Structure formats: C-alpha cells, structure tokens
Amino acid sequence: MFNDTINLLGLIELPLRDRQFTWSNRRDVPTLIRLDRVFINHAWNTLFPTSSLSSLTRDTSDHVPLLAKVSTSIPKGGFFRYEPSWALHQRFRSSISAAWVSTFRPDPTARLVARLRLCRKEGGFGVKDLHRQNSIALRHGEDRRVIDSPSTPRFCSREAYRSLAPAQPLDTSSCMSWALQAPSKIKIFTYLADIDRLSTRANLFHKSCAPSDVCAACPCPETGRHLFFACRLATATWSRLDVPIPAGDFSIWELQAPAPFDPAVWRVGVAAILWSLWKSRNDLVFNGVAHSADSTLRRVCDDLALWRWRFRVAHREPLDILRSYVLSCLES
Ligand SMILES: [Zn+2]
Secondary structure, three states, rough: OOHHHHHHHEEEEEEOOOOOEEOOOOOOOOOOOOOOOOOEEEHHHHHHOOEHHHHHHHOOOOOOOOEEEEOOOOOOOOOOOOOOOHHOOOOOHHHHHHHHHHHOOOOHHHHHHHHHHHHHHOOOHHHHHHOOOOOOOOOOOOOOOEEEEEEEEEEOOHHHHHOOOOOOOOOOOHHHHHOOOHHHHHHHHHHHHHOOOOOHHHHHHHHHOOOEEEEEEEEOOOOHHHHHEEEEEEHHEEEEOOOOOOOOOOOOOHOOOOOOOOHHHHHHHHHHHHHHHHHHHHHHHHOOOOOOOHHHHHHHHHHHHHHHHHHOOOHHHHHHHHHOOOOOOOOO
C-alpha cells in the first residue's frame, strides 16, 4: 500500500548515499532497518535538480537524523570544441600567433596553460565574426541581415561561406549539379551519384545497414561506379547511346557526348540516364523487375519530355534534338 501510494503520487525518493540503515533497536544483536526516507515530487525535482540527502550523528533517538539539502546548481562542463573551418579563415594564423606571444610567465607549465587559454579564446573568432561583422542596433522596421563581404553586404549563406573560407576552391561537381535544368531531387541525386554517396549496396554494407555489398544483377560489389558504368544494364545502355566510358576514376560530367549536343543539355541528358539506371536498379531490388536498356532509355525520353518545360524556349530545341537521338537508339 505504501509503494502504491508512492507510485500514485509520482514521488521520487532522494537517495541516501552515506548510510544504509536509519533505525536500530540498540540491542547487542541489533535489528537494522531503513525506516526514514525523504520523497520529492516531479516539480521539486525540476526546480532543485541537485538536491541531496545525508545523515547526521545519532545522539538520543534510535533514528538517525537526516539532512536534506536543496540545490539548483548544475555543474557545467568546460568543453572546448575546435571548428576545422576556423583554420580556413584568413585571420586565423595571425590571431593565434598574436595570442601565443602575448603572454609570458616564467614557469613553462603556467606559460603553456596561459597561451592555450588565450588561443582558445581567440580561436572562435571565425564563427563570432559572422555575428559581429556589422554593428547591431535595435530599431523599428524590418530586420535586415548583413555581412561585411567585399562583393555584397547582403547576408546569404554563399557569402558567409566565402567569407569564412576565401581560399577554398569551388567544387565544380556540385556547381554542375546545381546548375542543371532539372527537378531539385535530380540535382541532389546527380551530386550524390558523382561523389558515390548514394545508398548503393556497397555504401549500405559499409555502414552495416545491408547484409552484403553484392549487386542485385551480378556477383560484383555494387558501388556507384559499378552500378552506373560497369554492370550489365549500364554498359548496354551507354553502348546503345554510343557513349564511351572513360577508364579509371572520372566525374560524370566528363562523359563525352556522342554527338555535338548543347553542353548544358547533354548534362541534363547524363542526369536523366543515371536517374533512369537508378530507377531500373530500384525496380529490380525492391520489386524483382528486371529492366532492359530499351526500357531504361524509354524512361529517359519520358523524363526529358517532362523536364522540357523547365527550359527556356530557346533551349527546348537542343533538348528535343537530344531526345530524338535517344529515341533513335531504341531497338523497338
Ligand atoms: Zn552488377
């Protein structure tokens, strides 16, 4: 009944850490029992999360006096987290160098500790800079985010990235993917396909998310390279289009067009072919339906017809030429 009441009221017992029993009958062979307890409710626990219970010395009573301390102080961890992007900031080296020589203590250990502390204080400037690039004043009207950038004072993630990493070369693969005139999911898909980060069997197996890395269509490991350029369906599709597959490591944007197509249109074509190969692969893996080069290319034609409306009128004709070429490669 006692326990039922405790449970019904949702009470929590404050643990007594320095003593096991609180009552004794003081006989030669004593009976020792834990009789005295302190309970708190959930609201109390939220308000005073570090409350504690300890015992005092017993004088006259056969019960041990208990002392409950009410406390809210939560110990804070002094973790320092280094951001690798700080090293890319143009002022990183000078700030750290200045901090390193700005203090001198005769004791080498104290000197090292003081220097590390100063460097740690200076190190976070890269992130802090984003917030203090311009002086902030509260005013009426719409909020405006700004950044002290040479090209534009308007805050945008691109300028923030360039401001933090001015020496970083642009990633041409991602530039090509984002510039595609295709649905957003296709842009993301082609980017992941180019850097081999799709959920292929090999990648899933590597992350312990698949029982094996073997391709669903052949006994080879299903890497992105295998799936899109070496597996039976892929080689049949590319050879039907008369597209040579380069040897070794290459970017999908290095695939040579079989005819002088508009380069931007050809890149959309490459994306459509990879997407269709991926859809064929998924159909085989999840539905057990095997596709041929013909059905894969037919889906490419459908997608190109669908994406045609994303192109400016002037660019639709080059896309139609590419689609006609893919159609001409169909067997039936
Ligand atoms: Zn395969």
